Amino acid sequence: MWQRYVSRWFWIIVLFTIFVAPLVLMVLRSISFRWGWPDVYPMMFSWRAWEIIFRDPEIIWSMILTVLIAGAVVMLNFLLAVPAAYGVSRYRFKGKPLVEAILMMPILIPVLAIAMGMHLTMIRIGLTDSATGVILIHLMPTLPYAVRVMKAGFDRLSPDWEEQCTTLGVNRWRLFWTMLVPQIIPSIRSMAVLVFVISLSQYVLTLIIGGAKVMTLPMIYYPYFSSGDQAVVAGFSVLFALLPIVFLVVFEGVIRLYMFTIQRP
């Protein structure tokens, strides 16, 4: 018994050291003052870096833009991936393996290849240098994962429920919003956070299609990384980790509101 206890604590420490401790170090760096080599821990703390970040209108604007773009990418993924995953999970038809293979293509092919190939065309139809173009190109690295996550959700859900509803005369639209959506909320949540993070992490796609006109946070982060104030770079990095958490909290609120609305008689 004690052996199990020891190995349990061993693994808790290992997991913490590998996955949590680096993040703690990053947070400390963002609130430390003059933490230079070879100090192992900071001597003084200050909010200076955070003040610089939140006083800069350019950064604030870029943060809003980044969240709006990522939010739009999440919405589009919901609209495209949910029906696609439903189709893959519930129907069997000729050529389905081919269809599934096409859906997974952007995971295999470098998105840089797609962006470089599409660039001239997107210039011609006026989608470059605009948030619309950036949102569309962000669909490439996100959509295959969104379909995968949603498909796993539908696979776990028995089709019997839908049959029962249809037998009871519930129309398809209502069936979707009141029966399917509440049942697959865990999958929708995973999908939304995953897509949000992937969109937040795009640098080169936004740079190519946005043409340095669509200034999302990574556009500011990259030049800052090598030349900027160390504490501010740390604060910036923390911001990237905080945004998905804030998104998750807001999302949770929306879900609660949604469930409350549909459960009202």
Place this chain on the structure above:
Amino acid sequence: MSIGNEKLSSNGMPSWLKGLGFLAPALVVIAFFVGFGLFQAAQGSVSREEGDAFWVNYQALLAHESFLRSVGISVWVAFSSTFISLVIGIWMTRRLIRVFRFDHWKFVAWLPMIIPHFVAGYLIYIIFAPSGWLSAVFYHIGWIDVMNQFPILVNDPLYIGVILTYVWKEIPFVLLMMLPVYQEMDLRYEDVSRTLGGNSFTVFRTVEFPWVFPVSLETFLILFVFVLGAFEVPALLGVTFPKMLPILAYEWFYQSAWVNRPMAQAMMVLISLFAILTAFFVLRFTARWKSQWASRRGESL
């Protein structure tokens, strides 16, 4: 899984048409971007000069010194980071699933999933750079006296910093892929193997391997092609020579003289072809493996 779909599609439309109807929007978006993007890239990569063979840019690319060095370093980084994260990830999954009764630990292990790749690169930088935290610790232990004595682990020609970043980011992905495999596995076979005198390795080889192997291969494929085509991390932690493939392609396409553009396109076309071909063979192999083992266990797929 298509149980009962005949009954669901009761309003006259054939089942395959309805299935395709649900898939159409996503399919159109992806097919348009991937198909058209690759087509344009291929078009840009072939030569349309009078008197040239159309593959002349490919010829020039394959003879180009910096391209060959980039292939070398990219394959090295992709292979080692994928291999290390796969081995550590599988080992962690099989230990953790036995040590913890509930999977609360997975929230900790999945923290890196919400961290963008370049922030992971930053974490590696503040820990492993010569001015980083580990170097400061070494100074206090007395192993080094000045910053310069610390080995160069980021922005180094062997891309160790980049490999570390990918390992940190991809271990949770491996856990995510492996956890369902271990959860559906019948671990009673482990008792059989142990009773018959099998050690930990025998248990892994005889009980877990048939389940784990196909998924490992698929995970390896996804991670390998991702690292091969990803720009973000090497842009932060790489060096100017040799460059990883996406960095070189970007530079040739956007920064240097336009004469290099067709070669950048050709490079991307070659990577895409490699990825598609590898995926085709890997996925065919794993599908066969899974169905063979399923019939050996007397299950029907």
